[in-house]
Amino acid sequence: DTGVSQNPRHKITKRGQNVTFRCDPISEHNRLYWYRQTLGQGPEFLTYFQNEAQLEKSRLLSDRFSAERPKGSFSTLEIQRTEQGDSAMYLCASSETTGTDYGYTFGSGTRLTVV
Amino acid sequence: GDSVTQMEGPVTLSEEAFLTINCTYTATGYPSLFWYVQYPGEGLQLLLKATKADDKGSNKGFEATYRKETTSFHLEKGSVQVSDSAVYFCALSRNSGNTPLVFGKGTRLSVIA
Numbered sequence: 646d647t648g649v650s651q652n653p654r655h656k657i658t659k660r661g662q663n664v665t666f667r668c669d670p671i672s673e674h675n676r677l678y679w680y681r682q683t684l685g686q687g688p689e690f691l692t693y694f695q696n697e698a699q700l701e702k703s704r705l706l707s708d709r710f711s712a713e714r715p716k717g718s719f720s721t722l723e724i725q726r727t728e729q730g731d732s733a734m735y736l737c738a739s740s741e742t743t744g745t746d747y748g749y750t751f752g753s754g755t756r757l758t759v760v
Numbered sequence: 761g762d763s764v765t766q767m768e769g770p771v772t773l774s775e776e777a778f779l780t781i782n783c784t785y786t787a788t789g790y791p792s793l794f795w796y797v798q799y800p801g802e803g804l805q806l807l808l809k810a811t812k813a814d815d816k817g818s819n820k821g822f823e824a825t826y827r828k829e830t831t832s833f834h835l836e837k838g839s840v841q842v843s844d845s846a847v848y849f850c851a852l853s854r855n856s857g858n859t860p861l862v863f864g865k866g867t868r869l870s871v872i873a
Contacts, residue, residue: 649803678860687764687849687863688804701860736804749861751796751804 649752651737657758658727665723666755670739677720678749679712680736681705688736694720695742727759762787766850766864773840773871781835781867783824783850791852793817793826793833794861798847807835807848840871 650669658664670677676695680688691710692702696717706712709727714720724731734756738749767782785791795807795817808817813828822837833850850864 680861685865687851687865688861690860690862693860703860738804748806748809749804753803 649737649739649750651735651752651755653755654753655756655758657760660729660759661726663723663725664727664757665721666735666737666757667719667721668737668739668752669719670737671750672718674739674741674750675717676740676742677714678738678740679720679722680738682734682736682754683732691722724757727757729759732757732759762791762852762854762862764850764852764862764864766848766867768865769847769868771867771869773869775842775871775873776839777871779835779837779840779844779869781848781850781869783833783835783864785831785833785850785852787831787852787854787862789854790828791854793824794851794853795822795824795833795835796849796851796863798849798866800846804849840869842871842873845869845871 652667678693679691682688690703691706692712694714709725712722734754736754738751740749763786765784792811794809796804797807798804808819810817810826816825824833824835847866847868849866851861
């Protein structure tokens with residue numbers, strides 16, 4: 646297993662365009678999380694899934710943001726009508742829900758720049 | 761709501777110096793506490809964790825003790841190395857974990873030879 650994979654690594658888009666990011670979690674992990682990290686700040690929670698069910702969404706997740714996890718495997722995060730304030734690193738993480746040695750594994754992130 | 765406050769950086773130390781990065785939290789119930797590290801150009805990695813009061817997490821020479829009475833989880837290392845240069849994040853998770861993490865803003869550590 647190669648860990649949590651995120652694609653693309655970098656994305657530059659013009660304001661108003663739509664973008665989609667993909668996250669492939671560790672295969673046996675049933676929980677998947679999305680975070681956003683801006684420069685000089687810690688990651689902020691956006692949303693998470695258990696299998697294909699979206700269990701929680703942060704107030705940060707405006708109507709322009711949508712996340713899916715069809716079939717409980719990979720996940721996509723789409724941002725519609727991007728704004729300059731959406732520029733950030735988008736992080737994905739996955740974890741198990743059983744056992745005591747839980748812990749997140751983070752991907753390397755997708756850096757979004759809106760120009 | 762839940763929150764984590766950690767000392768602002770950057771912190772610059774000479775090799776072999778003692779390191780402390782302060783972290784305090786506000787949470788209802790009994791959160792689990794974590795330190796994550798982000799090396800330049802890499803993703804977040806779990807450094808250590810503690811799941812109940814008075815637990816001590818340790819890894820790679822780093823330690824942190826869950827202090828419920830002071831709501832703190834300070835990170836310490838007795839002798840830092842240049843390779844420890846990174847950004848360190850304190851975080852908490854409600855209940856027993858596997859719920860969304862709440863992170864502090866991070867503390868950048870630079871260790872000079």
